[in-house]
Amino acid sequence: MSTPVTTPDQDSVRQEVRSWLEANWDADTPLIAWRNKLVDSGWGMPEWPEAWHGRGYSAELVRVVEQEFGRVGAVTGAKAGIRLLAAATLLEHGTDAHKRTWLRRIITGEDTWCQLFSEPGSGSDLAGATTRADLRGDEWIINGQKVWTTSAHHANWGLLLARTDWDAPKHKGLTFFVINMHQPGVVVQPLRQMNGHASFNQVFITDAVVPREYQVGQVGNGWAVAMTTLAHERRRADGLRSGSSDVDRGSLRRGRIHAEEDAENLTVLAPYTWYPQRAGRTDLALPQAVAGGRIADPVVRQELARLLAMSSTAEWTARRARAAQQAGKPQGPEGSLGKLVASHVARQAQKVHTLIADGDSMLAGADSPLQGIIAEILLSVPAVSIAGGTDEIQRNIIAERVLDMPKEPRFDDGPFRDIPRN
């Protein structure tokens, strides 16, 4: 372990990580071996607490570390997929045993994770989950169906939200578990989407077993734990939207360790390849309009201008929120609009791409402009206003939390078993 740091300044951190990398970084180390080094040194997740493989660094110091890693092309701890949401949840609600069991292999990338929250009957209404967990001796027996589960087909572990009390109100009857995905009671089926991809899964759970010590948080407190996971998911989504790239893919990636990392990403990132198209690919609008000569059409020019204005201001609005936060100013509304604005941008982008592609908007695959990218945009954008919280839910949140308008009258309090549901 490196000597504990109290509150170092950026320069000293830069010095320390730089000399450590000089001493340790070798692009021919096997991936897992290298990452175990990162865990032991605390350089893998410097933002994590010192007690758990980290250094308790602030965001700025973490950026310094990332810069130095990027400068020499050093591989970082595994970050792709939802593993970091799992880690954040375990760090906040898990026992030391939980942390010992899972955190290291999250950083090394040996384990992948998935999130078992959504169900066919509870989409917007996540707390309406009906997957049941019944205690039998020292084991929880799980039965139910989950859906929209990214990476379930290769995940080792799942974050599971299940109902343990049917007489409590719906938010009070849920408990949070970590479930071993590799057991007979768990059957994963790919879920094909209208755009042809199958980046999600359905998970059928029949008498699956979760040892009692894999319960996270108290019985009946599952919603609070899930909230932590969702908060981190939202924060990451906002980050991705406002352009701050997830992992730095610099140059200097010639070592065999990089080949190993690329292979890893191939699997872990596969479900996300269409996400940029789902967001509308604003970046392609102007080049396409110019390339095809459609830029000469006054209607194309009008709609293109609308799109560029919308997407630029979406970005500036997010940056205003971050700048205000960093300046310690009171939180304005601008921070809560990103998700809903992204839907507007995506819909306008698909409109513009349709105008530009004109008749060829009817075409797909190799016959579609940009070898099918345009067709994929047209068939993927409808998902942006649904996934991760529908536009309708976003509007409720903005009206109720940002504008402090009255909440919707509730029809779902009282014992869960009495609440109407599909």
Place this chain on the structure above:
Amino acid sequence: MSTPVTTPDQDSVRQEVRSWLEANWDADTPLIAWRNKLVDSGWGMPEWPEAWHGRGYSAELVRVVEQEFGRVGAVTGAKAGIRLLAAATLLEHGTDAHKRTWLRRIITGEDTWCQLFSEPGSGSDLAGATTRADLRGDEWIINGQKVWTTSAHHANWGLLLARTDWDAPKHKGLTFFVINMHQPGVVVQPLRQMNGHASFNQVFITDAVVPREYQVGQVGNGWAVAMTTLAHERRRADGLRSGSSDVDRGSLRRGRIHAEEDAENLTVLAPYTWYPQRAGRTDLALPQAVAGGRIADPVVRQELARLLAMSSTAEWTARRARAAQQAGKPQGPEGSLGKLVASHVARQAQKVHTLIADGDSMLAGADSPLQGIIAEILLSVPAVSIAGGTDEIQRNIIAERVLDMPKEPRFDDGPFRDIPRN
């Protein structure tokens, strides 16, 4: 009285009215005298029952009568203003005494009427009226405030909706009255609008008196009576929107009786002069675009095309509804959309007029295009989606009555005195 007609055919009616007009029509008869003739002959309101100055004619037969009157330029019974809504209400809910007292002078035009329903605190929620009527001996004592009252400044009589029971649920505590507007307890103030017109009034009622025999319908049954008035108002509004002109203003209007009628209309129709501008004046869009050369602007062309498409299809949709009705087909949704569609048309029209007028949209009065007509459009259109039922109410009606979607949860049942209100 003319001999009762059972079910005459169009030709016989045409013959009869034609010969009657030949015998009686004289453009130099004083207006009131002529209209009294119309009342006695039943030619003034042929759609009214024979017992009450009419002939019980169907719509087709009435059209025949109107055609013949128009052919010779004969003056008809007074129709402008809301007098016909008053008549329809009295014919359905009034006593014979009521009908004797008011119907004749409605046709002759000697009396004008106004409608005292809306209040500052009850706009969309008409049944929330808080103007009170208290029985004192044989008189109802009225106290409260009404608003949006067209023609109150010259009306002789008012249709009044007032609360007589504060313990009954909101719709059950109202009673309907006819109030004499010319009494000390009734003070009328013009209500100026943002477009400069003052076509409505506020009516302040303080200890005004309504003789018990001027009560229409049972105590507590006022909402049902008001519904009749509103139903006729809606029907007329739909008629006006779908272009079927109210009164035929033909040629041959050279007699002194026409001068008298024009003078009458000057007063009665004055509040309505800006209504066409409120509806957007689609008719002016193309001519204005061509006149100013703005038709060359591709954006103007796009928005103009949208406007023309919207307004034509609004008209065709209304005609589909009428045609289906006449063909005895089941009522489709198309009949209930007119009011809401009119708002869309008006907003698009104001958008197009702004595009065409360009910078001169900043100007008003004589400096505005068409001597201020354009400015009046821009400043009047906002009223179209509020007056006579807001767009929000229309959407509720369409969703609940046409699409049979669930009603809004009610927060206003129970005794009226306990219901929150402004």
Place this chain on the structure above:
Amino acid sequence: MSGTVTFVHTQEQTLFRDSLRRFLDATSPTTRVRQVMESESGFDADLWKRMGDELALPGIGIAETDGGAGFGWTEVCIAMEEFGRTLCPSPFMASSVLSMAALSTMAPATGAALLSSIASGTHHCALAAQELHGQWDFADWQCTAIEKDGTFRLDGVKHLVVDGAQAQTLLVVARRADQPTLALFEVETSTAGVDRRPLKVIDPTRRLAQVTLKGAQGRLLGTTGKDNAGLERTLDLASIALANEMVGGMGRLFADTLAYTRLRVQFGRNIASFQAIKHRMAELLIQVELARSAAYYAASAADAGLNNLSYLASLAKSLASDAYLLAAQEAIQLHGGIGFTWDNDTHLWFKRAKSSEVFLGTPAWHRERMIRALERSGANT
């Protein structure tokens, strides 16, 4: 104008619609549509034959003298609306609408034989008109027809040809060196110099192909006449038929979505009870009904012989394009995640809506055409 436009369908027309709806509901549930759209031909030949035998559908709009049922464009559009409602893939659009419209306007006499073969339901024709880039902008079309000892040789590339790969006969619009206006040619797909490449499409229920002609032999059927009036009218009739097909699709989407909101429970209540959803359904209903009014009016106007048909056709097509896309987007949104899945049927109509939005011209292109039509008709002077 000669005749007058009607605002309600006749008893006969209603009966025709009802019988066709029963037929399609019985024979083309989405389970079947999914099989057919993944088949090689892309349509069900046996079913098409039955439509001919039992409903005389292939020649519904073709004159009796040419072996058709002799009905008007209104009946063609009623059929289109029902096809749009079920998405049943068939040669109707290619043969009985596009080809029939082109032949009846540009080659009434010389095309008689083709018309009756279409009416018989045994012959599959495809109209090869538009070319790469742009759509029905005639001026840009390059395909040429060179006359040589009595016959014509055609060269050029035709794009987005409906059923181009399945049809036996192509009706090709080409330019003659010596002529100011375009002409219509009959080209057998079996002849040399005809290369047909099926295109990958977002809507597999409507097949498209790219046709390359290299000295292919063609028979002159007729010319489009002054100002390409024949092609304008062909586009008018096709756009009106397409608009009605779209109305069928959006009507179906609206009904299915409304039903789903009544069924789906979240937060302990039907989502149909949320006011925001109620208001959106009300607004959507308006767009659907306005588009329906436009499509019906234009169809009736075609039969009535109104002289501003281009204006009305483009009005109907542009409104239908916007309303159908809105209905499809709202349908997916209100279905939520399930509406984005392959197994849910919503995307079948979404893809038809997206494809139809630009087919025969984008809504913006048709709005521009509306104003051009107004200017031509001198309404602005």
Place this chain on the structure above:
Amino acid sequence: MSGTVTFVHTQEQTLFRDSLRRFLDATSPTTRVRQVMESESGFDADLWKRMGDELALPGIGIAETDGGAGFGWTEVCIAMEEFGRTLCPSPFMASSVLSMAALSTMAPATGAALLSSIASGTHHCALAAQELHGQWDFADWQCTAIEKDGTFRLDGVKHLVVDGAQAQTLLVVARRADQPTLALFEVETSTAGVDRRPLKVIDPTRRLAQVTLKGAQGRLLGTTGKDNAGLERTLDLASIALANEMVGGMGRLFADTLAYTRLRVQFGRNIASFQAIKHRMAELLIQVELARSAAYYAASAADAGLNNLSYLASLAKSLASDAYLLAAQEAIQLHGGIGFTWDNDTHLWFKRAKSSEVFLGTPAWHRERMIRALERSGANT
């Protein structure tokens, strides 16, 4: 670009805004605005003097060497936002924004005296640039300046001149016979050949006039330079300031409307509790915040010296125009009938929104200008 854009106001800027807001709230409640807008001059001279004495507002953006406060365009825009919030009528737009921008870009040296007289708050200038029909399409401007024994004689008609009837000095853009680009002239309104006709306006809080020049004597201040760059930049700065003013107005409308929906009870509940209204307020908030981001960004970009300022200015102006009109329409709609009355304040902002929508160019005109700017900057190659 030289400097960099900032996304949060400095402590000083925030203090400046707060003090100005307190000042305007105290001195310009709508009761006072209504009096002033019906007065003859259309603004409160005493209040304007106080703004100079107590806040140094008239010269806020003018260099200290020219007697100004020497702040940046961001501070000018903060002031504009607060003026837009209260609708306080003043010479700020005419003198301290339009005239100041024109002088500082086209006549930094020769205009120094005018700039300091503006900064002193004692001198009222108006920019007479655009002409009848069309807006800032320089090519169409006809006003001419003929040089004759040392001085210039100006002829032409200038339209929609802000404060044209109140100003002592007109800054006239005119065409010199011998020059390719336009030039800026100083014309005293007292001199012969200057006819100023106040125009009737829908927004009485912003006065406009039509100025007719018949051989009026003018002093050459400077030229707009290659490609009329000086006028382009003047339009950029003015559009950015206007966009910020509009953001102030829409922010006020939003807050007042939100408060009213919380107050107004119908059907036994606050109308703020209706989901349809909640969702519309959420959508409106988005449009307001996006417009705000654009206006702030463009203001900061002007100070940072970004080279794509025309693109950013037109982006901000077009977004602000659409968002302000939407906010004003929604404000009236959600107020219901009362919102359409004269005594309710909502229409004051509605009229400013409607007027500002087209002032300095419609949103569509500015969207087109955005793309032209992109093409110039070669972003498309």
